[in-house]
Amino acid sequence: MTDHPxxxxxxxxxPFNLSLAAQLDAVGDLDALFFDRAPxxxxxxxxxxxxxxxxxxxxKDLVTAVNPTSPWSFLAYLVAQKRFYEFLNAEFEAxxxxxxxxxxxxxxxxxxxxxxxxxxxxxxxxGRAFRLDSDRGTTRARNLALGVGLQPSLPAFAxxxxxxxxxxxxxxxxxxxxxxxxxxxxxxxGQSGAEIVLNLLNRDSDxxxxxxxxxxxxxxxxxDATPFTNELFTPGYVGSFHALPEARRxxxxxxxxxxxxxxxxxxLRAIYQRLYMLRHLAEKRLDTSLLPHRTVLDVDRAxxxxxxxxxxxxxxxxxxxxxxxxxxxxxxxxxxPCLDPLRERLTLDEDGRPEIGADFSASWDxxxxxxxxxxxxxxxxxxIAEPQLSLMxxxxxxxxxxxxxxxxxxxxxxxxxxxWPTTQPERVFHEGEGCQ
Ligand SMILES: Cc1cc2nc3c(=O)[nH]c(=O)nc-3n(C[C@H](O)[C@H](O)[C@H](O)COP(=O)(O)OP(=O)(O)OC[C@H]3O[C@@H](n4cnc5c(N)ncnc54)[C@H](O)[C@@H]3O)c2cc1C
Ligand SMILES: NC(=O)c1ccc[n+]([C@@H]2O[C@H](COP(=O)([O-])OP(=O)(O)OC[C@H]3O[C@@H](n4cnc5c(N)ncnc54)[C@H](OP(=O)(O)O)[C@@H]3O)[C@@H](O)[C@H]2O)c1
Numbered sequence: 001m002t003d004h005p006x007x008x009x010x011x012x013x014x015p016f017n018l019s020l021a022a023q024l025d026a027v028g029d030l031d032a033l034f035f036d037r038a039p040x041x042x043x044x045x046x047x048x049x050x051x052x053x054x055x056x057x058x059x060k061d062l063v064t065a066v067n068p069t070s071p072w073s074f075l076a077y078l079v080a081q082k083r084f085y086e087f088l089n090a091e092f093e094a095x096x097x098x099x100x101x102x103x104x105x106x107x108x109x110x111x112x113x114x115x116x117x118x119x120x121x122x123x124x125x126x127g128r129a130f131r132l133d134s135d136r137g138t139t140r141a142r143n144l145a146l147g148v149g150l151q152p153s154l155p156a157f158a159x160x161x162x163x164x165x166x167x168x169x170x171x172x173x174x175x176x177x178x179x180x181x182x183x184x185x186x187x188x189x190g191q192s193g194a195e196i197v198l199n200l201l202n203r204d205s206d207x208x209x210x211x212x213x214x215x216x217x218x219x220x221x222x223x224d225a226t227p228f229t230n231e232l233f234t235p236g237y238v239g240s241f242h243a244l245p246e247a248r249r250x251x252x253x254x255x256x257x258x259x260x261x262x263x264x265x266x267x268l269r270a271i272y273q274r275l276y277m278l279r280h281l282a283e284k285r286l287d288t289s290l291l292p293h294r295t296v297l298d299v300d301r302a303x304x305x306x307x308x309x310x311x312x313x314x315x316x317x318x319x320x321x322x323x324x325x326x327x328x329x330x331x332x333x334x335x336x337p338c339l340d341p342l343r344e345r346l347t348l349d350e351d352g353r354p355e356i357g358a359d360f361s362a363s364w365d366x367x368x369x370x371x372x373x374x375x376x377x378x379x380x381x382x383x384i385a386e387p388q389l390s391l392m393x394x395x396x397x398x399x400x401x402x403x404x405x406x407x408x409x410x411x412x413x414x415x416x417x418x419x420w421p422t423t424q425p426e427r428v429f430h431e432g433e434g435c436q
Pocket of ligand 2: 055097155187188189192193214216261262294296297329330331
């Protein structure tokens with residue numbers, strides 16, 4: 001810990017603050033330290049199932065988009081591991097998530113500005129600097145970067161489930177060895193639910209006795225990773241999106257869900273093919289129920305659990321049975337408890353998210369030259385790219401520029417191939433004025 005105020009203190013070292021630390025490493029005159037409560041970098045260990053893959057190009061790494069000569073790129077990692085040619089020859093359709101996690105951990109082990117094993121308990125503002133209290137001491141910094149990630153989103157009925165009988169997907173790997181011979185329900189039709197279902201279908205002697213896969217979405221729906229949809233994950237689109245009124249941004253994010261949160265086509269294909277094998281060709285059958293368009297409303301106990309569901313087809317109520325429930329029900333943003341002393345000073349939206357400006361700093365009633373940058377809190381302010389890896393290198397560049405007060409990195413978006421309304425040079429009609 002230091003007495004001299006840093007230029008920046010980062011809370012949390014997931015990929016997003018790691019990217020910021022990697023970009024800051026190229027800047028000589030800014031002092032920054034980043035803290036994480038974990039003993040070492042480990043990327044979503046509870047979901048590191050065998051054979052899972054990245055949903056993003058490896059070029060969208062920690063640094064490349066704005067600093068391609070950084071020593072902290074994925075390609076630099078491959079070269080350092082002496083894996084460059086072999087990696088290319090492997091022709092992965094998508095990079096193994098284990099490989100990308102090793103890359104992130106490789107960077108985390110080498111950047112001098114990271115401090116693991118340090119949980120930040122409280123943050124106060126003392127007039128000239130933020131004070132961060134941890135069990136290891138106190139640090140002062142003129143600016144903060146909040147990179148604490150998202151929290152598991154648990155439905156209200158989860159409280160009725162015995163802790164031994166349920167798990168959120170973020171901890172799935174630690175529970176899957178307990179499912180042999182049990183009736184298992186996986187709730188959630190996103191990528192996490194799909195990966196867990198595939199893992200359970202692929203089991204042999206340690207397979208569940210029965211498997212139900214329940215999703216609120218109308219079907220088991222793919223991620224849209226086609227070119228024009230991928231334009232939503234570019235700085236140009238984010239700039240236009242951020243300029244929209246809040247109500248517009250909210251409804252747009254809702255409509256764009258499958259661009260970021262759908263299931264990879266390869267995972268859907270693998271699940272379907274495995275189901276085919278189990279239904280028609282395998283010696284041993286597995287009792288499976290695939291239940292899309294069902295919202296689990298409640299549970300009760302009856303020789304295991306009864307899951308009460310409303311189906312979205314005709315609104316009817318149905319029941320599924322399970323001994324173990326896996327809640328692949330996604331994540332939500334919450335302001336971390338360590339920021340409670342500053343909560344009243346931040347402008348929060350109706351969901352409790354900080355209002356975030358174009359440079360990713362939160363609006364608050366403190367001095368404007370002491371900023372609190374928020375990473376992964378801007379789904380509503382910056383759009384669906386915000387919780388994804390896609391733009392982390394660029395976002396870090398924007399934050400570095402704001403911190404330095406000069407353009408260290410080129411972050412201005414190039415002209416997009418599509419004309420988004422707010423990038424249109426000349427507007428002819430405004431809403432409500434146009435022809436019907
Ligand atoms: C299983 C999984 C796979 C994903 N794969 C992809 C993908 O392929 N492509 C993609 O674009 N996106 C993917 N995502 C989405 C997103 O990229 C990741 O969730 C990413 O890890 C988000 O990074 P983060 O830095 O915001 O948060 P996190 O990775 O969650 O890191 C937050 C860190 O903050 C620390 N922390 C929290 N509070 C404190 C505190 N008070 N003091 C100290 N430390 C604290 C935590 O220990 C943690 O290490 C995936 C998400 C999941 C769940
Ligand atoms: N390999 C990878 O790259 C990888 C792996 C895992 C996760 N991820 C990423 O991480 C992010 C989170 O993914 P995720 O799968 O954990 O979460 P998610 O995409 O938010 O999916 C959660 C699912 O749970 C459903 N749900 C919630 N409550 C329900 C209920 N009561 N009854 C029935 N269904 C319910 C949701 O339905 P609604 O959609 O209707 O709300 C949704 O289908 C995504 O961006 C994803 O792409 C990536």
